[in-house]
Amino acid sequence: MxxxxxxxxxxxxxxxxxxxxxxxxxxxxxxxxxxxxxxxxxxxxxxxxxxxxxxxxxxxxxxxxxxxxxxxxxxxxxxxxxxxxxxxxxxxxxxxxxxxxxxxxxxxxxxxxxxxxxxxPEVAATLVSNVVMTGSFREGETVLIHGATGGIGTFGIQLVKALGGRVAVTASTSEKLAAARALGADVVINYTSENFAEVLDGIGGADIVLDTVAGPYLDRNLRALAPFGRIVTIGMQGGAEGTLDFAKLMKKKASVHGTLLRDRPPWQKAEIMNRTRDLVWPLIETGAITxxxxxxxxxxxxxxxxxxxxxxxxxxxxxxxxxx
CATH class of the missing domain: 3.90.180.10 (Medium-chain alcohol dehydrogenases, catalytic domain)
Structure with a gap:
């Protein structure tokens, strides 16, 4: 082959x-x-x-x-x-x-x-395992997705909207933010000129932050959270180390999760794929997600x-x- x-x-x-x-x-x-x-x-x-x-x-x-x-x-x-x-x-x-x-x-x-x-399969399983399963997403919640126009961003915007949530995204250009808006994003933030933590804090905070940056974003992700919010880190584009203010974490009753999909055992991947089929496949087949x-x-x-x-x-x- x-x-x-x-x-x-x-x-x-x-x-x-x-x-x-x-x-x-x-x-x-x-x-x-x-x-x-x-x-x-x-x-x-x-x-x-x-x-x-x-x-x-x-x-x-x-x-x-x-x-x-x-x-x-x-x-x-x-x-x-x-x-x-x-x-x-x-x-x-x-x-x-x-x-x-x-x-x-x-x-x-x-x-x-x-x-x-x-x-x-990769983006759908990643979003279901991290937003729905680990993040315990509930209808009406706000999800902040870092990286508006990659595979995770373009699929995630549509999935969260289809499940009855509100979506905020970050990106580096007006063109990418326009593409995210066209997919259904409610709040678009240019991270080169805006502080996403201030924007989210001003609208009540995010219930879930889907984080692909890690390190330098940890403090701002925490500030961007609503009370009882959840940070789910799935990537380390910004680095592996950050500083966590436990007083802020405790005051918000928040939680921080770090997860990987690739190295999970087959039985866990099978569970995630079954959940993905049940939740996502009907949304694709009806056109709610393109x-x-x-x-x-x-x-x-x-x-x-x-x-x-x-x-x-x-x-x-x-x-x-x-x-x-």
Whole structure:
């Protein structure tokens, strides 16, 4: 099979498509003939040598795919050869074939093509596990999402609105804020010229802050919270260390959570995927959530895809067509 690996950490030019042995599905696995793979920030961090893979994970890039079932391992039920599916992976998605535990595989939502479907599982599962499950989102609450126009932002705005919430977002340009507003964001904040903590504090605070920055944002995230609010940190773009004022935390009766999705055990991922299917798939199929795809690159052009991702100019998901 064709698959993307790298020989040493660095820029997009380090990525190479190689010929490797086909994977064999083990007990409880399905083999997927990959149509497309989604590109995520963790892929860029892995390329730079700044992301430790979960134990036992392949060094092939890619955390989410769409495709067709090509084989079934022992003890797998509920799938047939040829079924169109999406899957959440620990790694291995930038390839023409991948084996994955069956609990991490879902049918493609009806009305969605295979290429755009590749951008669904990682963002949908991330939002459900962190906003709904860990963050205990309730109808009517306000969610602050840092990064308005990436995959998490464009999907998260629509999900929170569809669930009856209010959304505030941060971004660096007026164009990105306009795109977020068009997707349904209620409050848009240019973090280069505005203090998001002051803006949120002025409107009653956020019940949940979905944080991808960490370090330097910790104090401002806490200030932005409403009483009994929850900070859920899923990324460390700003650094791994910050200062926490426990007096402020206690006065607000607030909580801080740090989570990762990629290194969870398969049984937890299966729970999250089941919850995602039940909650999100109907919203996609009725059009309450639309899939925002920026660009589709050929797998053979993976270096250009990563270079464009690094530029930060994309709005929504970037996809690799693994048939090319």
């Amino acid at each position: 064709r698959a993307v690996r790298f020989r040493f950490p660095g820029g997009p030019e380090t990525l190479r498509v190689e010929e490797l042995d086909d994977p064999v599905p083990g007990a409880g696995d399905v083999l997927i003939d990959v149509a497309a793979a989604g590109l995520n920030r963790a892929d860029a961090l892995q390329r730079r040598g700044r992301y430790n893979l979960p134990p036992g994970a392949s060094d092939i890039f890619g955390m989410e795919v769409s495709g067709r079932i090509a084989g079934l391992g022992p003890d797998v039920t509920g799938f047939r050869i040829g079924d169109e599916v999406v899957a959440l992976l620990a790694s291995g998605g930038y390839a023409s074939l991948v084996a994955v535990p069956a609990g991490q595989v879902l049918p493609v939502p009806s009305g969605i093509g295979l290429l755009e479907a590749a951008g669904i 899939i925002t795809t920026d660009t589709v690159f050929a797998l053979s052009d993976v270096a250009s895809a990563h270079a464009y991702f690094d530029s930060g100019n994309h709005v929504g998901k970037m996809i690799l067509d693994c048939s090319r």
